[in-house]
Each structure stands twice: as structure tokens, then as C-alpha cells.
Amino acid sequence: MTSDQLHDAEPAAPAMFPDAVGRQKGYEKRAVDAFLAGARAAFEGGTGSEVTSATVREATFPIVKHGYSIVAVDAAMGRIEDAFAAREREDGIADVGVEGWVERARGSAQEILDRLGRPDGRRFDRAGGLRYGYRIDEVDLVARKLIGYFERGEPVTADQVRQAAFRMQRRGYREEQVDALLDAVVEVMLAVG
CATH class of the missing domain: 1.20.1440 (de novo design (two linked rop proteins))
Structure with missing residues (x-):
């Protein structure tokens, strides 16, 4: 670029x-x-x-x-x-070659899939006590769509992942963990371009 x-x-x-x-x-x-x-x-x-x-x-x-x-x-x-x-x-491919770059992205994608593959309601830690976190059902819905993207090539764009927003609920999923995973998904999507 x-x-x-x-x-x-x-x-x-x-x-x-x-x-x-x-x-x-x-x-x-x-x-x-x-x-x-x-x-x-x-x-x-x-x-x-x-x-x-x-x-x-x-x-x-x-x-x-x-x-x-x-x-x-x-x-x-x-x-x-x-x-x-x-x-x-481009820089990564120049450093490690196409195969090395793809293998690195594949490893990151597998780590994401390992987390997403957990059962509904158990993918992330919960916000403690009376604290609020992301709505579990909404995050799980996005997680299932991302599984479809990684496993079956179903269409999902980096912009859709960036724009994912969730309502809050008591003892919902911890925001930091969900946000970190979504950032990792975008990173993998952009890595494979």
C-alpha cells in the first residue's frame, strides 16, 4: 500500500x-x-x-x-x-514468506476457534457480583457466526466485527475478554486480506 x-x-x-x-x-x-x-x-x-x-x-x-x-x-x-x-x-510475507505468514494466521485462527468452540454461556468469564457485562446471548450469537466464518467460510467482514455492539446485563460476559477476542478476529481477517 x-x-x-x-x-x-x-x-x-x-x-x-x-x-x-x-x-x-x-x-x-x-x-x-x-x-x-x-x-x-x-x-x-x-x-x-x-x-x-x-x-x-x-x-x-x-x-x-x-x-x-x-x-x-x-x-x-x-x-x-x-x-x-x-x-x-506485505512486510510479514517478505520476512517469513507466504507459507510462514499463512501458518502464523492459521495458528491465531485456531486459538480463536478454541475459545469460540466453548458451549453457549461459557465462552468467556462473567462480570463479578452485581456488575454488568455484555449480554451472553448476543455474544454467543456473534460467536456462532464467527465459527461459521472460520470453519465454513461463511461471509463475515472485518467491518461487521468492528461494529459488533452488545447490550449489557448483570453478570454478563466480561467486556475486556470479548473485546480482545474481536480484536484478534479482525487482526486475522486483515492478515489474510
Whole structure:
């Protein structure tokens, strides 16, 4: 992926992001602008800081009044993550060859399947006491769809995984574990491109 492709994937200027409308809140503009400037510089090789697809995926921004539209920024972040992942895939293949890269991705996919293959209601630890976690039935539904993707090639996109959202319930699945697994799924999907 060239710097021109990243340039196309990320907005050329802050004006590319619409503001949140009405009473909706959005991402704090300076934080988004600063992150995107750093990501662009890293992609183009202009800084010593290491930005990866995981860095982009894990980026968070404060939510404020009069911020950028969350939907628009999230869509751009997904494209930027894809650009970094494509370069990481190219670099990985150059380092270990296609077979080595595929084997590494296959190993990660197997670890994910081992977790997803657990019975419904037992895939992740539960939030303790009276705490809230992700709704178990909703997470289990997504888990079954991901099993279909990994085992039978059923269609699921990285964007669908990124956009997975769950309601909360008492003693639901621990958010951190579910989020980490979904991040790993996206990483494998992008690795095999």
C-alpha cells in the first residue's frame, strides 16, 4: 500500500469529517486530528513512533459536544487500519514468506476457534457480583457466526466485527475478554486480506 492509498483512506483535511448534529456528541476534534496526523507521518515514514493496525484499532477519542461525527471518524479509522494491515501483511510475507505468514494466521485462527468452540454461556468469564457485562446471548450469537466464518467460510467482514455492539446485563460476559477476542478476529481477517 502506498502513501497515496493511505492519503485516499484518511481525510485530506479535518473538514472531511462532518460535525455531530443536534444534541449528538462527537469525537473531540483536536484528538482526532492529532492522531490522524501522527498516523499519516508514521505511515509515510516521517516519524520514529511505531503505529500499527492494532494502534489504529485501539485508538479512542474523548466524546464531546460539537465534535466530529462518530460514524464518519470510525469509518475512516477502519480504512486506515486496513491500510496499515496491508503493509504489515506485505512486510510479514517478505520476512517469513507466504507459507510462514499463512501458518502464523492459521495458528491465531485456531486459538480463536478454541475459545469460540466453548458451549453457549461459557465462552468467556462473567462480570463479578452485581456488575454488568455484555449480554451472553448476543455474544454467543456473534460467536456462532464467527465459527461459521472460520470453519465454513461463511461471509463475515472485518467491518461487521468492528461494529459488533452488545447490550449489557448483570453478570454478563466480561467486556475486556470479548473485546480482545474481536480484536484478534479482525487482526486475522486483515492478515489474510
